[in-house]
Amino acid sequence: MEIKTEILKMIQKKESDLPTLPVVIDRIISVASEEKTTTEDLADVISYDQGMTNKLLKLANSIYYAQKTKVETIKRSITVIGFDEIIGIALGMGILSSFTDKSGLNLDMKALWIHGIGVATVSKELAKRTNPGIANKIFIPALLHDMGKVIFSVYFKDEYRKVRQLAMEKKRPLYFAENAIFKLDHAVLSALLMKRWNFPLSIMLPCRFHHNPESAPIKFRHQSLIINLADYLTQKAGIGHSGNPVPVTVKNSPKKIGINPSILKLTIDQLKRKEDEIKEFFNITTEP
Numbered sequence: 001m002e003i004k005t006e007i008l009k010m011i012q013k014k015e016s017d018l019p020t021l022p023v024v025i026d027r028i029i030s031v032a033s034e035e036k037t038t039t040e041d042l043a044d045v046i047s048y049d050q051g052m053t054n055k056l057l058k059l060a061n062s063i064y065y066a067q068k069t070k071v072e073t074i075k076r077s078i079t080v081i082g083f084d085e086i087i088g089i090a091l092g093m094g095i096l097s098s099f100t101d102k103s104g105l106n107l108d109m110k111a112l113w114i115h116g117i118g119v120a121t122v123s124k125e126l127a128k129r130t131n132p133g134i135a136n137k138i139f140i141p142a143l144l145h146d147m148g149k150v151i152f153s154v155y156f157k158d159e160y161r162k163v164r165q166l167a168m169e170k171k172r173p174l175y176f177a178e179n180a181i182f183k184l185d186h187a188v189l190s191a192l193l194m195k196r197w198n199f200p201l202s203i204m205l206p207c208r209f210h211h212n213p214e215s216a217p218i219k220f221r222h223q224s225l226i227i228n229l230a231d232y233l234t235q236k237a238g239i240g241h242s243g244n245p246v247p248v249t250v251k252n253s254p255k256k257i258g259i260n261p262s263i264l265k266l267t268i269d270q271l272k273r274k275e276d277e278i279k280e281f282f283n284i285t286t287e288p
Helices: 003-012 023-033 039-047 050-060 074-081 083-098 109-130 139-144 147-155 157-170 174-182 186-196 201-208 218-237 253-257 263-273 275-286
Strands: none
Touching: 003 147, 003 174, 003 186, 023 039, 023 083, 039 050, 039 074, 039 083, 050 074, 050 083, 050 275, 074 083, 083 109, 083 139, 083 147, 083 275, 109 139, 109 147, 109 218, 109 263, 109 275, 139 201, 139 218, 147 157, 147 174, 147 186, 157 174, 174 186, 186 201, 201 218, 218 253, 218 263, 263 275
């Protein structure tokens, strides 16, 4: 059986080896899909999980968010961190914890999660400059854009080692090597997973098209372009590691999203200065 068929079978089969997400994550996904959800609704859902509540309170009080007064309630932490950001972080923590007992990975999960936090941080800044209306919505797909790599690394260890070797030898991006060996890449796999887990299109499609943003449906093209550029800038800044041997972005991407290319160096420098805050963010969200 060719690898692509095996992967698709695993994703589409109801009784597969894929972990089922914690109940609280299912509830958070349905909250993310509802336009009328309030801060109180989200706080109620998160409060069911004491571990997640404690981490999010700790995160709201971290240097990443630099609050002058102590955040003591989950409702206030949603205000401090941001409604969509809280959803993204909660989803990320839930998904990551579902795979933490898997051993022998050939991708550094810590480095990959730090990379995701970096991409989410940059994406939000780029969106504020170019399309403030999507600035909050972009955090979730930016944070979770590389989720497919986790599946490759966990379930297809030997084959993924070959993928990474090919990418390094050819000095080409990972998605090129994934397509060469698997006939599909981590962006497509992320979208298939999200479909299985009933993620809304606003999260799924920017992830699906972050390597070929100009093919994205028009409604999600700007988000896809931003994540593509943010991914490149985070790699250039050396924040975490995506497993990619060479950072790439689409041609003229700053112009396409509507920013001056001179902003790019400034963005990389800002991100480097935020490295300690991003690492603290990582430590809080992944501690047992």
